[in-house]
Amino acid sequence: MSVNKRVVVVTPKFFDAATIGFLESQGCSVVLAMLPNGKSDAAATEEELIAVLAEADAWIVGHANVTSSLLQALPRLKVIARRGVGYERVDVDAACRSGKVVTIAAGGNEESVADRTLGLMLATAHRFRESQQQLIDGPGSILIGHDLYGKTVGLVGLGRIAQHVVKRLRGFETTLLVSTPRPTFAYGKAMNIEYVELDALLQRSDFVSLHAPLTPATKHLVDATGLARMKRSAFLINTARGGLVDDRALLEALNEGRIAGAGLDVFESESDPGLAWVTNELVRLPNVIATPHSGASTHEGLQRTNLVAANCVVSVLGGEEPPPGCQVFSSTYSAS
Structure with missing residues (x-):
């Protein structure tokens, strides 16, 4: 043609x-x-x-x-x-x-972003950044991380990328929680997913991974209140869209040790340059693994x-x- x-x-x-x-x-x-x-x-x-x-x-x-x-x-x-x-x-x-x-x-790009999501989960939990810095700075103690294997992972959204993440997580024998406005129960049963409300997902998950579109309804889906519901040992992963997370609240939660770490490929400052200072502070934290919206x-x-x-x-x-x-x-x- x-x-x-x-x-x-x-x-x-x-x-x-x-x-x-x-x-x-x-x-x-x-x-x-x-x-x-x-x-x-x-x-x-x-x-x-x-x-x-x-x-x-x-x-x-x-x-x-x-x-x-x-x-x-x-x-x-x-x-x-x-x-x-x-x-x-x-x-x-x-x-x-x-x-x-x-x-x-x-x-x-679904497979690529799903790979990045798992990579950020592993990198944050195993403290890759901090461990490499130990080697750069000189002799230091071995840092103890956490397994992804056997943990509870909460996915916010269940679109194409999230479904590829589900397939990958099955190999880690995780417990899978999903919060979505449109649950597909046949799929959930086949993939051993438990559908829950967002508050329950935040409270129960060891890893919270965001896979929702950014709309007026989902802006700051994870805000200060949501972060406060997460376990102190939990990790937040965002490979979806900046703006789903209130980055200022996330910075505060990380600085105060209220969650264990974050893996971020997207930032609010992408659409709001006035928040560039927040991104600059986030990416410098030792318990944050950050990439520049490059998951795809x-x-x-x-x-x-x-x-x-x-x-x-x-x-x-x-x-x-x-x-x-x-x-x-x-x-x-x-x-x-």
């Missing part, structure tokens, strides 16, 4: 040659955007994005803020394909009003997600039904 050399501009980094080849084989002209000073698209200004997108028919986007004013400045643009599953940085309503199509790329950033995960986003672009520009994983938001689009 050809789309007659439609221009596809790619602003996220790490876009692989195989996916570029796929787009070109479908009649697309691929432009890897060079943003000033090597910026990520998340850090680019609206003027910088307009400059690289002026001739684009399709935009494969990473973490840029896609605003109404930006969309109005790009009349040629037809499709915005997120390389990822969240769309809170995209003004979907504005895109729909302007006749543009927004897609997300589900199914590409493996070679394999990015290649999978690149290809899903590319398939979204090709399908929408060609007026065809998008393949599985390409969730579409549009007021007008329908496959021919």
